[in-house]
Amino acid sequence: MGRESQIRRSLQLKDPAFWAGLKVPELSSEGPELRKLCEQIPKQAQTLAAKLRIPAVWIAFVGGTGTGKSTLYNAFCGRQISRTGVERPKTRGAVIYAHEQTGIEHRLPGFLGPVRRMETEDGTGCSGEGQGLTLALHRDPALESIVLADTPDLDSLVEEHRESALDILRMADVVIFVASQEKYADDVLYSMLLSLRSWGTDLHFVLNKADPPRGMDLAGLLAEVTEALDPEQALLDRELCVALPFIPAGPGAQAGGAHQEFAAAVCRMYAAGLGTERRRTEQHRVWAHLKADLERVQEIAAAEKGEIVAWEERLQGIFEECVHRLLQREEARFQAGQRRTVQEEIRNVFGRYDFLAGPRRVIGTCLRLPLRLAGLSGDSSRGRQKDLDKAKNKGDARPVQEAVDAFNALVLKRCVPQNQSSPAARALRRPELALTPEDVESRFMAVQDRMASWLNARFERMAREAPRGKAWGIYSTSALWGALIVSFETVVGGGLSLVEVVIDSAIAPYVTKGAVELFAYQELRSITRELSDRLEQGITDIVQEQKDRYVQAMRDLGPDEPALEAVRELAGWTEKDATAALSTGPEHR
Ligand SMILES: Nc1nc2c(ncn2[C@@H]2O[C@H](COP(=O)(O)OP(=O)(O)OP(=O)(O)O)[C@@H](O)[C@H]2O)c(=O)[nH]1
Ligand SMILES: [Mg+2]
Numbered sequence: 333m334g335r336e337s338q339i340r341r342s343l344q345l346k347d348p349a350f351w352a353g354l355k356v357p358e359l360s361s362e363g364p365e366l367r368k369l370c371e372q373i374p375k376q377a378q379t380l381a382a383k384l385r386i387p388a389v390w391i392a393f394v395g396g397t398g399t400g401k402s403t404l405y406n407a408f409c410g411r412q413i414s415r416t417g418v419e420r421p422k423t424r425g426a427v428i429y430a431h432e433q434t435g436i437e438h439r440l441p442g443f444l445g446p447v448r449r450m451e452t453e454d455g456t457g458c459s460g461e462g463q464g465l466t467l468a469l470h471r472d473p474a475l476e477s478i479v480l481a482d483t484p485d486l487d488s489l490v491e492e493h494r495e496s497a498l499d500i501l502r503m504a505d506v507v508i509f510v511a512s513q514e515k516y517a518d519d520v521l522y523s524m525l526l527s528l529r530s531w532g533t534d535l536h537f538v539l540n541k542a543d544p545p546r547g548m549d550l551a552g553l554l555a556e557v558t559e560a561l562d563p564e565q566a567l568l569d570r571e572l573c574v575a576l577p578f579i580p581a582g583p584g585a586q587a588g589g590a591h592q593e594f595a596a597a598v599c600r601m602y603a604a605g606l607g608t609e610r611r612r613t614e615q616h617r618v619w620a621h622l623k624a625d626l627e628r629v630q631e632i633a634a635a636e637k638g639e640i641v642a643w644e645e646r647l648q649g650i651f652e653e654c655v656h657r658l659l660q661r662e663e664a665r666f667q668a669g670q671r672r673t674v675q676e677e678i679r680n681v682f683g684r685y686d687f688l689a690g691p692r693r694v695i696g697t698c699l700r701l702p703l704r705l706a707g708l709s710g711d712s713s714r715g716r717q718k719d720l721d722k723a724k725n726k727g728d729a730r731p732v733q734e735a736v737d738a739f740n741a742l743v744l745k746r747c748v749p750q751n752q753s754s755p756a757a758r759a760l761r762r763p764e765l766a767l768t769p770e771d772v773e774s775r776f777m778a779v780q781d782r783m784a785s786w787l788n789a790r791f792e793r794m795a796r797e798a799p800r801g802k803a804w805g806i807y808s809t810s811a812l813w814g815a816l817i818v819s820f821e822t823v824v825g826g827g828l829s830l831v832e833v834v835i836d837s838a839i840a841p842y843v844t845k846g847a848v849e850l851f852a853y854q855e856l857r858s859i860t861r862e863l864s865d866r867l868e869q870g871i872t873d874i875v876q877e878q879k880d881r882y883v884q885a886m887r888d889l890g891p892d893e894p895a896l897e898a899v900r901e902l903a904g905w906t907e908k909d910a911t912a913a914l915s916t917g918p919e920h921r
Contacts, residue, residue: 732776
């Protein structure tokens with residue numbers, strides 16, 4: 333893989349807009365999972381990039397409201413950075429304390445933004461803000477390789493707080509879970525402890541403001557609490573559990589010696605080799621999750637594609653069923669009564685032609701008047717247009733409209749997924765997807781117009797090629813035109829494939845009488861057949877257009893091929909590829 337394409341891919345990997353654009357219709361049961369994955373993936377990628385670029389171990393403080401997280405956090409910072417206080421909740425957004433050398437302000441993951449800088453000098457600290465994070469930079473060499481992150485509480489009703497705390501936790505290599513005696517058994521906190529455990533970050537449990545009853549010491553209280561929380565010893569590493577004593581209220585009682593000692597011990601623990609090892613383990617863990625998610629996206633896309641193929645087959649089945657019924661009905665519309673009418677009209681046309689047979693031979697090619705009197709206008713294009721316009725009025729769009737309606741009803745019944753809130757269900761139910769009666773009418777008129785111009789052009793060519801002066805002259809072309817108009821009317825009036833047989837049987841007596849001997853009998857048959865085919869195709873196309881609208885609506889729901897190609901490539905990356913691509917290239921801030 334070229335360096336440039338690797339960087340391009342890594343930018344896609346981190347780009348929430350790219351992932352938001354990766355959609356599926358949710359026809360499969362796995363489909364709905366994709367949305368969540370597509371929110372996670374860019375966050376994970378940004379997290380990994382930030383972890384690779386910020387040379388420090390992240391320690392995050394989490395827990396219930398009022399448990400003293402910010403108080404403990406300040407003890408770690410060695411100064412008042414996060415504001416503490418009695419009102420609940422106090423901390424409203426993440427507060428980060430980091431060394432200038434880390435270059436953190438340019439390297440934070442985008443999803444944690446916006447970043448606000450805070451002055452550390454005024455000593456009152458800040459409470460953070462709901463959106464984004466507050467960054468305090470320092471030059472304290474003791475904390476050079478540690479980033480400290482205070483978070484809003486996990487258990488208050490402010491949903492935004494939980495989100496903000498969870499987002500910060502993505503960056504955490506070490507978590508300090510602060511609980512208080514009255515709060516440790518809370519459900520929300522307990523389930524948070526469970527997920528932290530499954531993530532595998534180093535998890536320190538602090539029983540804060542510990543105030544053991546008479547006769548029990550801090551260690552005894554801690555043992556009691558951890559035993560109650562985690563009787564199986566599966567959740568908490570007992571080595572990483574500590575009880576910090578409640579400091580009696582009073583001036584200067586911000587954080588006690590026990591807090592400071594604990595802070596110093598933890599910082600020492602991670603400042604050297606253990607911190608580096610921790611960071612590596614976390615990077616590996618984030619990549620493993622990211623890779624698993626990329627593979628899952630591929631699985632979902634494959635399942636969705638399979639469902640789309642099956643869906644299109646179902647749609648095709650309904651389409652064929654409706655078109656078949658429509659064409660059958662069109663043929664059935666051509667009743668015995670109409671059959672007689674057509675035969676009579678044909679006889680009329682040929683009767684006139686027959687009647688003119690005598691004068692025709694005598695007068696030659698110039699006398700057109702008798703023909704006009706006989707009502708045949710095959711020799712003038714204006715007259716022919718009039719004939720065609722009259723014939724077109726016999727076309728009836730209602731059966732086509734009914735077929736389109738029946739098709740739409742069947743699609744709603746058989747092709748809309750059960751899950752009504754899925755993108756597919758919502759798209760297929762959009763009313764503007766259905767052809768309106770006006771749409772059907774205008775398309776049906778267009779079909780007839782095309783048939784008419786085709787017929788006219790075809791006729792003109794035949795007339796031009798007709799050897800003038802011979803019997804195959806103006807009279808016979810006029811008679812042919814008359815017969816064609818009857819065919820046209822019959823076809824658009826619902827004759828379709830039967831018209832050929834009917835016209836044939838109507839002409840048959842004249843063939844034997846010799847009246848049509850020079851008449852383009854074969855041409856008449858083939859033109860009639862073609863007209864019938866063209867109408868059939870035309871009305872099939874109208875239903876097809878309706879079907880195509882559904883197919884297009886489904887395809888618009890994804891998955892998009894170039895995006896899938898990117899996912900395929902990214903899922904094929906090794907950890908080394910990912911590390912190389914994400915640790916360099918443009919920074920996001
Ligand atoms: N007396 C006494 N007060 C404490 C102790 N620890 C914390 N406090 C006070 O308890 C209140 C809450 O402490 P914070 O550190 O703001 O608690 P928090 O967990 O950050 O709270 P939120 O930001 O609301 O989630 C503050 O008024 C602290 O001064 C302690 O050991 N003794
Ligand atoms: Mg706080």
